[in-house]
Amino acid sequence: MTSRRRFIAIVPLLGAAALARAEAPLVDPKDPQAVALGYTPDAAKADKAKYPKYAAGQSCGNCALYQGKAGDASGPCPLYAGKAVLAKGWCSAWVKRP
Numbered sequence: 001m002t003s004r005r006r007f008i009a010i011v012p013l014l015g016a017a018a019l020a021r022a023e024a025p026l027v028d029p030k031d032p033q034a035v036a037l038g039y040t041p042d043a044a045k046a047d048k049a050k051y052p053k054y055a056a057g058q059s060c061g062n063c064a065l066y067q068g069k070a071g072d073a074s075g076p077c078p079l080y081a082g083k084a085v086l087a088k089g090w091c092s093a094w095v096k097r098p
Helices: 004-021 032-037
Strands: 074-076 084-086
Touching: none
Parallel strands: none
Antiparallel strands: 074 084
16 A cells, blocks of 8 residues: 555656656747747748758758657757757758768
């Protein structure tokens, strides 16, 4: 049988596990950081005139900074602390994954 003390010790661990599984909110393209980096949720709609570095095939999902797993629709990016980017998105900080 679980004692009250044991229960009180376990509750914070369960809360931390639930938070770890919670998905981060998506970056708003109107967020100042996103605007500064030219983030767009759809790489195909990147402003090629404003960002000549963009090339077809580049997306957050194949960027070295993207921390999501292959096949995920979105994942964390260190440029947008606590937020996720869409795998099909793009920004001017894109770097080829090694």
